[in-house]
Amino acid sequence: MSAALLTAALAPVLSAQATDSASPGDPLLNIAIFGAFVAVTMVIVFRASRNNKTASDYYAAGRSFTGGQNGSAIAGDYLSAASFLGIVGAIAVTGYDGFLYSIGFLVAWVVALLLVAELLRNTGKFTMGDVLAFRLRQRPVRIAAAISTLVVSFFYLLAQMAGAGGLVSLLLGIEERVGQSVVIAVVGGLMILYVLVGGMKGTTWVQIIKAVMLIAGAGLMTVWVLALHGFDFSRLLDAAVATTGNPAILEPGLKYGLSDVTRLDFLSLGLALVLGTAALPHVLMRFYTVPTAKEARKSVVWAIWLIGIFYVFTLVLGYGAAALIGPERIAAAPGGANSAAPLLAFELGGPVLLGIIAAVAFATILAVVAGLTITAAASFSHDVYASVIKKGTATPAQEVKVARITVVVIGLVAIVGGIGANGQNVAFLVALAFAVAASANLPTIVYSLFWKRFTTRGALWSMYGGLGSAIILIALSPVVSGAETSMIPAADFAVFPLANPGIVSIPLAFLLGWLGTITDRRREDPAKQVEMEVRSLTGVGAEKASAH
Amino acid sequence: MGDAPREHDSHPSDTGPQPLDIEAFRAVQASAPYVALRRRHRLFVLPVTAACLLWYLAYVLVAGYAPQVFAITVSGSINLGMVWGLAQVVTTFAVTMTYVWYANKHLDPAAAEIRAQLETGAAPTATTTEVTA
Structure with missing residues (x-):
């Protein structure tokens, strides 16, 4: 049904565009495959939503997922369009530096595995605010946690929705803004429907299905590329050098090694990636969808395997795109570097494989945006509405109702923001989301789990200091002004030279947390501290799975 | 139980903890098995996290400031940079599996024992979160 709706909504746009299609494939085929994905996931979401009764069901899927399922969903949530299209494209165009970028995304999971997942699962309920409010003062820390969650989710969301615009022009051959806006609105509308109806359970299933499609598709292409080069990685690299005529793509430096500023910038980005992942609110919330801390551990183990294998695939795919397509054709295609993976799919398997990869790319945006939306809605409804405004007197039904209203509001903001940001240079927003998570969230989470003495004031200094410094520094960076690629190229108030604030804001947030406390x-x-510590390590009294 | 909201959801336990027997928690925190568990947990997670972060930092610093090291040929066109990058993936997998082994052997049994002790005899009120089912 929804597939038919989607096709109907797009038909006029497509027929108008069919003549000067910029897509190498067949837009109708791409839409049909994506429509099939939507139809299948919609059925699953509707079935899953039958059991959505309580707040625990809506926010945390009744804590009923297994580690394997949740780990796949984490991978589905984490491997956004930026990772898939972005990293393959970055390797195809800038060579080794693209791979360098992807390693940080993987190593980061060690922090999540060792320091965060299990302890968080044992001490919280739905949100990051739960963990902080365990032994710190409710009102102020919940408000701070909700603000930080909403800011990170909003940046991430905007980046995904704006990316959808570029993808549309590439995959559906729609080049005019009105048509792209219609598609962004359709994607946003679908997302609202998924989250509204399916809650966390539906969102999780969308992410699981998408993760399987993405990893299977990338795996197929990887084997295919290697087969074309006699399963000899060295021969693939030779072919990439031959096509590009640039042996430097095998070494670091093409993107980040240009000057001392770019080197420091990469260090700053790397720091934000490894410390930000374990504090991304939509990642944290996923740890509550499993019944025990042990399953939370298993989730991260699954996620690490899937994500690690996927990034090895992207190394092959990136050099494969460089060898079989070449940077000139990639740069000339609509969407630029993001078109490397779809072009490679077309080169290998023609319109059908391109259609599948296109559907995967749309599904990726849909799944990531859905995960972000339910996280932001849960944080607002649980931390701000139920705990601060209603002071714990709200019934679960009221709380879920507020969460659903928030989902619609966030969905509409995402659609409007996505349409507005379409064509703008907003790629920095993903990196900024990681930097804010690493600065505002991680120090406070680590301190409250590992440092007895930590106080509310330390938490507030650290969270607001980390959040504020990251945003102020980015506003004063060349990302916003002072360069041709800036958001405001005409003005120049870029006094901070780096595009990534993490190297300053993360240590500052750790320092402020310590200083505010001492x-x-x-x-x-002290009683709460004792209880929190014992609970975090042993799982006593942790939230149980609901008995459906 | 139909549509009736379950007990623990109607107090969004936003105060985090349920009514608790703090003395039971204090007793556990001071007990030898718990102290040993906490020590074994911290002795693994803190140094291993630090080591992984330093190993990654070394990788990034060499890539940025000594790219000629990454250019060293290992085999055919495969250079040290590729090998080191893949080694980061391998060490991440290795740390993950080691931690799972360590937790299964040295953390989970002790945690389960303390949990059982708190949930049964020692702390009758600590189990109020389970009135749900």
């Missing part, structure tokens, strides 16, 4: 005369309740 200068605080007020002590937190």
Whole structure:
């Protein structure tokens, strides 16, 4: 049904565009395959939503997923269009530096596995705010946690929705803005429907299906590319050098090695990636969808395997795109470097494989945006509405109702933002989301789990200091002004030279958390600290799975 | 149980903890098995996290400031940079599996024992979150 709706909504746009299609494939085929994905996932979401009764069902899928399922969903959530299209494209165009970028995304999971997942699962309920509010003062830390969650989710969301515009022009051959806006609105509308109806359970299934499609598709292409080069990686590299005529693509430096500023910038980005992942609110929330801390651990193990294998695939695919297509054709295609993976799919398997990869790319945006939306809605409804505004007197039904309204509001904001940001240079927003998560969230999470003395004031200094410094620095960076590629190229108030604020804002947030605490005369309740520590390590009294 | 909201959801336990027997928690925190568990947990996770971050930092610093090291040929067109990058993936997998082994052997049994002790005899009120089912 929804597939038919989608095709109907797009038909006029497509027929108008069919003549000067910029897509190498067949837009109708691409839409048909994506429509099939939507239809299948919609059926699953509707079936899954039958059991959505309580807040625990809506936010945390009744804590009923297994580690394997949740790990696949984490991979589906994490491997966004930026990772898939972006990293393959980055390797195809800038060679080794694209791979360098992807390694940080993987190593980061060690922090999630060792420091965060299990302890968080044992002490919280639905949101990051739960963990902080365990022994710190409710109101202020919940408000701070909700603000930081909403900011990170909004940046990430905007980047995904804006990326959808570029993808549309590449995959559907729609080049005019009105047509692209219609598609962004359709994607946003579908997302709202999924989250509204399916809650966390539906969102999780969308992510699982998408992760399987993405990893299977990337795996197929990887084997295919290697087969074309006699399963000899060295021969593939030779072919890439021959096509590009540039042996430097095998070494680091083409993108980040240009100057001392770019080198420092990469260090700053790397820091934000490895420390930000374990504090991304939509990743944290996924740890609550499993019944025990042990399953949370298994989730991360699954996620690490899937994500790690996927990034090895992207190395082959990136050099494969460089060898079989070449950087000139990639740069000339609509969407630029993002078109490397779809072009490679077309080169290998013609319109059908391109159609599948196109559907995967759309499904990716849909799944990631859905995960972000339910996280932001849960944070607003649970931390701000139920705990701060209603002071814990809201019924679960009221809380879920507010969450659903928030989903619609966030969905509409995402659509409007996505249409507005379409064509703007907003690629920095993903990196900024990681930097904010690493600065505003990670220090406070680590301190509250591992440092007895940590106080509310330390948490607030660290969260607001990390959040504020990351955003102020980015506003004063060349990303916003002072360069041709800036958002505001005409003005120049770029006094901070780096495009990634993490190298300053992360240590600053750790420092502020420490300073705010040691200068605080007020002590937190020691009984709560004892209980939190014992609970976090043993799982006593942790939220159980609901009995459906 | 139909559509009736379950017990623990109607107090969004936003105060985090349920009514608790703090003395039971204090007793556990001071007990030898718990102290040993905490020590074994921290002795693994803190140094291993630090080592992984330093190993990654070394990789990034060499890539940025000594790219000629990455250019060293290993086999055919495969250079040290490729090998080191893949080694980051391999060490991540290795740390993951080692931690799973360590937790299964040294953390989970002890945690389960303490949990059982708290949930049954020692702390009758600590189990209020389970009135749900």
